[in-house]
Amino acid sequence: MTKYTVKKLAKAAGVSVRTLHHYDRIGLLKPSIRTAVGYRLYGENELLRLQQILFYKELDFGLKEIAALINRPDFDRIRALESQKQLLKARRKRIDRLMSTLDKTILHIKGKIKMNYEELYEGLPKEQAAAWRKEALEKWPDQVKQSEKVLIGMxxxxxxxxxxxxxxxxxxxxxxxxxxxxxxxxxxxxxxxxxxxxxxxxxxxxxxxxxxxxxxxxxxxxxxxxxxxxxxxxxxxxxxxxxxxxxxxxx
Missing domain, CATH: 1.10.490.50 (Antibiotic binding domain of TipA-like multidrug resistance regulators)
Incomplete structure (x- = not known):
């Protein structure tokens, strides 16, 4: 089975050799083999573990949090990948929406447009939105009216x-x-x-x-x-x- 030196792994993953040395020191990513002369060698399991680390870093997890997650006895690599995929999808949706808003702004869709309260609940089934608003008005009438006033003014x-x-x-x-x-x-x-x-x-x-x-x-x-x-x-x-x-x- 192919083994990667620290230099080859760093190049393949787009990280520095220094980063891999640091991960080794803190116990986050140990090489599968350390030769008699001190060379680090990494196998497939370490490559997959590094992928997990880099995905979590992309999602703004700290190294201590990453270590706590991937060192858990019940850690499931497939489940982790599926969860990371969902988190990245949510981030992509947010970026897509922000890009859409920028496009509208560039196209000179400007100024305040008068909205009504139905537009505040757009995207929800109409009956459900009406029921939720009724429930909220019964529990917190002043808060709901204040909130709707602020939002309609946007x-x-x-x-x-x-x-x-x-x-x-x-x-x-x-x-x-x-x-x-x-x-x-x-x-x-x-x-x-x-x-x-x-x-x-x-x-x-x-x-x-x-x-x-x-x-x-x-x-x-x-x-x-x-x-x-x-x-x-x-x-x-x-x-x-x-x-x-x-x-x-x-x-």
């Missing part, structure tokens, strides 16, 4: 960017949950930070909204619509992630 471009970004963020959190990510991990907390700031924009209430956001975590846990998302108890995942996040915010 241009269509601003609203589409906000909506598509939030959707991509939510899909990424669901995928991380499905992959068994720790709610307190750096990667999840990065997405929760994005989620918090999206929520503030939807609410139309900039500034510190720690208690309100913590309450949102309770709602995720209590709402059966969020049970099972991503193949795991998503409501519990979101509550735990939000609870961890708010401890880092000023009271």
């Amino acid at each position: 241009s269509m471009e601003e609203f589409e960017v906000l909506k598509s970004g939030f959707k991509e963020n939510f899909e990424t959190l669901a995928s991380l949950c499905g992959h068994g990510a720790d709610p307190a991990s750096e990667r999840v907390q990065q997405e929760i930070d994005r989620h918090y700031h999206y929520i503030l924009r939807f609410w139309g209430k900039p500034g510190n909204q720690v208690e309100a956001y913590k309450g949102l975590g309770e709602l995720y846990l209590a709402d059966p619509r969020y049970t099972g998302t991503g193949g795991a108890p998503f409501g519990l995942f979101m509550k735990q992630a939000i609870d961890h996040y708010v401890t880092s915010l000023p009271a």
Whole structure:
């Protein structure tokens, strides 16, 4: 079976020899063979492991998180690849939407366009959207009216960017949950930070909204619509992630 020297592997993977030496030192990627004179040699298993590492790095995972994931006794390489594919798809969707918005801007689709509240829920079945809005108005009438007022005041471009970004963020959190990510991990907390700031924009209430956001975590846990998302108890995942996040915010 073909063995790669550290130099050949570095060239094939597009990384530096120094990077592979570092991965060896920290135990992230050990060579399959170390010769008597100290040469590192890598086989197919190490090549596949390096691929996993590079995919996770592309998705902004830290090296400690990557090590924790791929060193787990129950680590499933195929399942990991499928999860990474979903995360990359979500990122591609977000970039495609941003590109579309840029194209519209270049074509001089400018200015504020008056929207109505139905357009805020575009993409949902009409009856479902009406039912959700009715439920929200009964529970939080002032908050919903304030939020709709802010959103209707946006241009269509601003609203589409906000909506598509939030959707991509939510899909990424669901995928991380499905992959068994720790709610307190750096990667999840990065997405929760994005989620918090999206929520503030939807609410139309900039500034510190720690208690309100913590309450949102309770709602995720209590709402059966969020049970099972991503193949795991998503409501519990979101509550735990939000609870961890708010401890880092000023009271």
